Amino acid sequence: MLEYTKDWSARWALYSPHKVAVKDYTLGTSVTYQELHRRACGLANFFEQEMGLQKGDRLMVMAEHSLPYVILFTTAQKMGLVLVP
Structure with a gap:
């Protein structure tokens, strides 16, 4: 059984x-x-291993709405990153 988590991609997977x-x-x-x-x-x-990003870090994004953007958004949510448009 999964513990409660805000990681919606893990739950749906x-x-x-x-x-x-x-x-x-x-x-x-x-x-x-x-x-x-x-x-x-x-x-x-x-992001963690190569770029050293951690929870609370900001990540600037310039992207159109697309599949890669959804993957990036999901990753940010999973890690606790703040996306900056």
């Missing part, structure tokens, strides 16, 4: 791993909750 989480109608692609969680964890690992 557990409960509905094969359900579509995000669909990019422009590119015609989609990712499941499991894939979104996996990609967000990978990016979080990169």
Whole structure:
């Protein structure tokens, strides 16, 4: 059983791993909750290990709404980063 967490991608990856989480109608692609969680964890690992980011750090973002933006947003939520538009 999962402990209560605000990590919604981990919860949805557990409960509905094969359900579509995000669909990019422009590119015609989609990712499941499991894939979104996996990609967000990978990016979080990169941010922590390679960039030294930690909870509360600010991350400036210049991006259009897209699948990579959703992955970045999910990673920031998972790590406790503050996105600065």
